[in-house]
Amino acid sequence: MTDLEERLRDTFTARAESARGRSDPYEAVMGRVRRARGRRRKAVAGVLAAASVLVAVQQFEVVSVRQSPLAEQQQQEEEQQEQKQRRVRGVLAWPARGSLARDADFLGEMRAWSARETARVLYAEDAGDLGRVVVAALWNGSTWRVALLEGEAGTSVARLTEHAISDVGPEVPVSAPLYWFGEERSVALVVGPPEMTKVKISGGIDYLADGTPSRVVHTPPVDNGVVFTEVPEPRSGQIAFKAQVGDTVYPEAVLPSKRERDADAFSREVGKAARRAAGTVDPARALDLLYSVPALASPVERLTYDLLWGGSLGDGRDAVVATVSGPGTPTFLAVQVIGVLPGGVTETALMGRVVPRDLWPDGARARGEEPVVAWTTRENEVAVYTPTRPRSKVEIHSEGRILVEGTTDATGFVLLRPLTPPSLQSEARILDERGRPVVVTKTHLGDLWTAVHGDDSSW
Amino acid sequence: MRQDGEERFREFVTSRWQALLRTACLLTGDDDRAEDLLQVALVRVHRRWNRIDDPELYVRRVVINLNNSWWRRRRVQEQLMGVVPDTPGAEPQEALAVRDELWRAVLALPPRMRAVLVLRYFEDLPEAEVARLMGCSLGSVKSQASRGLDRLRGVLGREAREADLARRV
Numbered sequence: 001m002t003d004l005e006e007r008l009r010d011t012f013t014a015r016a017e018s019a020r021g022r023s024d025p026y027e028a029v030m031g032r033v034r035r036a037r038g039r040r041r042k043a044v045a046g047v048l049a050a051a052s053v054l055v056a057v058q059q060f061e062v063v064s065v066r067q068s069p070l071a072e073q074q075q076q077e078e079e080q081q082e083q084k085q086r087r088v089r090g091v092l093a094w095p096a097r098g099s100l101a102r103d104a105d106f107l108g109e110m111r112a113w114s115a116r117e118t119a120r121v122l123y124a125e126d127a128g129d130l131g132r133v134v135v136a137a138l139w140n141g142s143t144w145r146v147a148l149l150e151g152e153a154g155t156s157v158a159r160l161t162e163h164a165i166s167d168v169g170p171e172v173p174v175s176a177p178l179y180w181f182g183e184e185r186s187v188a189l190v191v192g193p194p195e196m197t198k199v200k201i202s203g204g205i206d207y208l209a210d211g212t213p214s215r216v217v218h219t220p221p222v223d224n225g226v227v228f229t230e231v232p233e234p235r236s237g238q239i240a241f242k243a244q245v246g247d248t249v250y251p252e253a254v255l256p257s258k259r260e261r262d263a264d265a266f267s268r269e270v271g272k273a274a275r276r277a278a279g280t281v282d283p284a285r286a287l288d289l290l291y292s293v294p295a296l297a298s299p300v301e302r303l304t305y306d307l308l309w310g311g312s313l314g315d316g317r318d319a320v321v322a323t324v325s326g327p328g329t330p331t332f333l334a335v336q337v338i339g340v341l342p343g344g345v346t347e348t349a350l351m352g353r354v355v356p357r358d359l360w361p362d363g364a365r366a367r368g369e370e371p372v373v374a375w376t377t378r379e380n381e382v383a384v385y386t387p388t389r390p391r392s393k394v395e396i397h398s399e400g401r402i403l404v405e406g407t408t409d410a411t412g413f414v415l416l417r418p419l420t421p422p423s424l425q426s427e428a429r430i431l432d433e434r435g436r437p438v439v440v441t442k443t444h445l446g447d448l449w450t451a452v453h454g455d456d457s458s459w
Numbered sequence: 460m461r462q463d464g465e466e467r468f469r470e471f472v473t474s475r476w477q478a479l480l481r482t483a484c485l486l487t488g489d490d491d492r493a494e495d496l497l498q499v500a501l502v503r504v505h506r507r508w509n510r511i512d513d514p515e516l517y518v519r520r521v522v523i524n525l526n527n528s529w530w531r532r533r534r535v536q537e538q539l540m541g542v543v544p545d546t547p548g549a550e551p552q553e554a555l556a557v558r559d560e561l562w563r564a565v566l567a568l569p570p571r572m573r574a575v576l577v578l579r580y581f582e583d584l585p586e587a588e589v590a591r592l593m594g595c596s597l598g599s600v601k602s603q604a605s606r607g608l609d610r611l612r613g614v615l616g617r618e619a620r621e622a623d624l625a626r627r628v
Contacts, residue, residue: 004612005580011561012581016481019490025476026469029501251569337596349596376597379587421586424601444598456569 100124109157194225198244204235211354213454352448370439374428398426564614
């Protein structure tokens with residue numbers, strides 16, 4: 001063990017010892033259970049009324065629904081609603097800003113628009129080509145919400161379009177800024193407390209020649225805790241924000257793409273790719289596996305997909321190997337593993353790295369290279385896939401010795417179980433007929449998210 | 460829940476509370492937040508008590524996941540990182556300062572990276588068990604641990620350099 005690891009243990013132990021005890025934790029938890037039950041009963045009551053017709057037909061199924069997922073979802077929504085209320089109450093401490101915030105005519109329009117609610121304007125601005133935006137907290141007599149209204153400059157409040165605003169969600173600190181990106185005019189709005197002094201906006205990710213992701217960052221001036229600006233060349237699904245309030249910096253917030261139509265088109269492509277998995281892995285399972293990739297490789301529109309391999313890793317686990325690429329992105333090699341372990345615990349892994357665009361699945365020999373990927377999903381297990389080297393010998397090397405060896409099957413795949421776990425530096429070597437290594441790769445494959453988006457700390 | 464189940468749940472909470480709270484404190488870096496997340500996790504366990512094979516695993520997973528989702532939006536000090544080799548053991552009078560600095564650096568790590576380090580170096584779980592607990596691959600655990608240690612090493616290295624500079628000035 002290194003000195004740093006030893007110090008880390010000491011630090012953790014010292015901090016953990018300072019955790020205070022509680023005389024009766026069971027009673028504290030049960031108090032919370034009782035409160036949750038009360039809320040759940042109230043929330044589920046309406047749903048049960050609608051479901052009562054079904055009870056006469058299929059009583060048992062309905063009863064099971066009443067006791068588990070539906071009730072759980074209702075409770076989570078209730079908890080989220082409570083968080084939201086706390087969040088909005090925090091936002092109410094912010095001053096009203098923007099040129100329209102004290103305009104009597106505009107405020108009169110706001111009152112008329114929010115006839116049944118009490119509106120408190122947080123920001124209202126009319127900025128020519130950027131359009132008109134209004135952020136307001138609204139009280140309907142029992143709950144608060146934050147609304148964002150947007151439209152062409154000069155549009156009356158009644159004709160503005162209401163949008164959802166990001167980060168008015170559960171578990172958000174009360175002082176966190178609000179983020180919004182308008183795709184139609186490519187404008188970004190960040191509203192925070194006046195202490196917000198710095199905002200970074202990234203419209204997308206560029207990739208260096210070696211495939212390393214590099215965010216294109218724009219640092220607009222902050223005016224009294226507000227930024228309303230154009231975002232040059234934004235890429236849907238890659239828009240990200242960072243903000244500094246006082247001396248603290250919020251980690252990046254990536255806004256999801258709202259282009260559902262394009263996402264649907266992508267889903268069809270995923271479906272086609274999954275069907276090609278027939279014979280190697282259950283198409284339904286392949287579909288599940290592949291669906292989780294686009295969320296990482298956003299923007300999802302016009303991504304292309306090639307399923308290279310699908311199969312079982314044993315113990316109820318399946319894996320697929322696929323390439324994914326999109327406009328302006330490198331090609332990512334993705335490995336997805338999923339399985340249900342004894343006891344019902346789901347094991348999943350989504351790994352990947354950048355690969356030369358013409359290497360997978362074709363073009364390898366033309367480049368004088370061999371496509372190969374290796375990954376570890378368990379401590380004593382290494383999977384190797386090399387489609388151009390079926391029935392070839394594979395060795396796993398670590399610190400100058402061979403941990404295990406085996407032979408790829410007809411598809412170029414082999415699963416090896418060394419007695420000694422491989423390290424981060426371990427390599428898989430594919431040998432030719434004469435026993436010479438023709439391709440070498442690390443047995444460790446990194447996270448796909450990091451390969452696609454880079455590190456939060458890099459910008 | 461039946462009476463015997465309730466009794467077993469009470470026994471589980473009473474016996475495991477302090478250990479689970481310690482881990483939650485290290486994951487969240489905040490005692491109040493840790494207790495809050497732990498209670499939320501135990502409420503969920505209570506609801507599923509008769510269907511859960513391993514309640515402790517379940518609680519840990521819920522706490523880790525809740526903390527990950529909350530952290531993505533919480534404030535965090537930005538850290539400048541560089542990579543230097545492990546430094547030799549600090550002198551006794553400096554040990555507390557180093558420990559504080561290390562803890563601040565741990566708090567600045569992304570939540571999954573911090574969770575890997577807590578599970579590896581506080582809970583002493585093998586990497587495969589950490590992967591199972593966090594629902595990720597073994598490779599992911601290895602890389603998160605390696606990168607986490609690199610970052611901490613960077614912070615300690617910077618501190619050492621600054622202290623050395625201060626002594627020279």
